[in-house]
Amino acid sequence: MFEIAYGSDGEIICRGRLDAAQCEKAQSFMDLVEGPKTLDFMYLEYISSAGLGILLKTQKRLTESGAALRIINVNNHIYDVFRYSGFHAIFDISARE
Amino acid sequence: MHRQFDRSFDSLSALYEFAEKALMAHDIGEAVRFPIHLAMEELFTNMVKYHPDGDLEIGVDLDVEDGLVTVTLTESGVDEFDVTRPREIDTTASLEARRPGGLGLFLIQHIVDTLEYDYRDKRSTVVFTKRSGN
Numbered sequence: 001m002f003e004i005a006y007g008s009d010g011e012i013i014c015r016g017r018l019d020a021a022q023c024e025k026a027q028s029f030m031d032l033v034e035g036p037k038t039l040d041f042m043y044l045e046y047i048s049s050a051g052l053g054i055l056l057k058t059q060k061r062l063t064e065s066g067a068a069l070r071i072i073n074v075n076n077h078i079y080d081v082f083r084y085s086g087f088h089a090i091f092d093i094s095a096r097e
Numbered sequence: 098m099h100r101q102f103d104r105s106f107d108s109l110s111a112l113y114e115f116a117e118k119a120l121m122a123h124d125i126g127e128a129v130r131f132p133i134h135l136a137m138e139e140l141f142t143n144m145v146k147y148h149p150d151g152d153l154e155i156g157v158d159l160d161v162e163d164g165l166v167t168v169t170l171t172e173s174g175v176d177e178f179d180v181t182r183p184r185e186i187d188t189t190a191s192l193e194a195r196r197p198g199g200l201g202l203f204l205i206q207h208i209v210d211t212l213e214y215d216y217r218d219k220r221s222t223v224v225f226t227k228r229s230g231n
Contacts (some may be wrong), residue, residue, distance in 0.1 A: 017113070020142045021106040048138045049201035056197050058167040063192060084207040085200055086188025088194065 004029045005039065011072075015043040018051035026051065030058045035067045042073035042096065053087055059091060068092065101154040103153040104145050104172070105158035108183070109157075116159055116168075129229045133166055139201035140180060140223050144172050144213060148221075166231045169222060177216045179224040180223055 002022035003015040011032070013041075018026055059069050070092040074082065079095050082088050098119045102108040116137055120130050137157070144155055151190040156171040183202035187194070205212060216222075 010225070012150075014133055019109050019113075019138055021109040037222065046134065048135055048142075050142065050157055052200055053197040056192075060192060060195070077128070081135070084204055086186075086190070086195075089189070090192040090195065 002026065004073070011038040011040045011051060013040045013043065014066065017046040017050050018044060020050035022055060022092075023050045025079065027057075028055050030054055033041060033062070035065075037067075037069055039069055039071045040073055041071060041075065044078065046074070047078050047081060049085075052081070055087070055091070070094075073097075098161070099156065099158045101156050102141070104151060104155055106142065106145060112137060112157065115157065119159045119161070120166070123166075125161065125166065125229045129166065129227055131198060133227050134154055134228075135166065136205050136209050136225055137168060137170070139205055140170050140225075143178070143180060143201060144170065144221075147178055148175040149174060152167070161229070166227045166229055167224065168179070168226075169224045171220065171222050173220045175219060175221055178221065179214050179216070181212050181214045194207075209210075 001016040002018050002025060004026055007014055009014045055069065062068055072094045073096045074093055074095050079093070082093055100115050102112055112136060116134055117130065120133065131152055139154060150176040151172050158169040160167045180202055183206065184199045186203045209227050210224045213224045214221070
């Protein structure tokens with residue numbers, strides 16, 4: 001199960017497991033995102049390289065117009081995946097407290 | 098435990114449930130289950146993406162013995178693809194220089210303890226292990 005939707009403050013809330021089977025849903029949503037945005041991963045349990053690809057593609061598109069994604073409430077396991085991938089250097093990421 | 102899965106991204110949910118049930122039965126903690134699920138997905142989706150003409154089903158075995166989790170994925174009717182030799186990824190590259198793709202096999206190198214590949218008679222077998230500490 002994976003869900004992605006805007007929260008009440010304009011943040012993008014991801015929920016569940018972002019695996020390769022869910023990428024079409026995530027990509028369709030992210031393709032419509034404009035300007036700086038915060039992704040809230042409080043309820044995201046899991047991400048694989050397919051999901052990382054969507055984040056990278058979106059970040060590259062947004063930075064061309066001077067914007068960027070910020071990712072908050074990242075769990076320890078997903079943070080490790082970001083770190084191994086070097087994504088912690090190209091995204092503003094904060095861990096879940 | 099052994100199960101056959103259709104060669105499709107649609108099998109990922111069933112693959113997750115299969116592994117979760119087996120790992121939970123052995124009280125394997127989340128810190129180990131997460132990388133096992135990730136490695137399984139990356140290897141399985143690699144087979145789906147790069148061998149679409151292979152035999153319909155991919156076999157998956159998951160065994161736990163003395164705290165060591167061993168996962169084996171087997172596919173037939175395919176060309177050789179050595180997953181232990183991923184393409185190099187420069188994780189220090191700038192955002193502009195980064196390109197999507199290739200991260201999956203690269204990640205596996207960091208999250209499993211051992212990874213082996215065997216190819217014979219049009220049949221690929223991938224085995225990885227992860228120590229649980231249980």
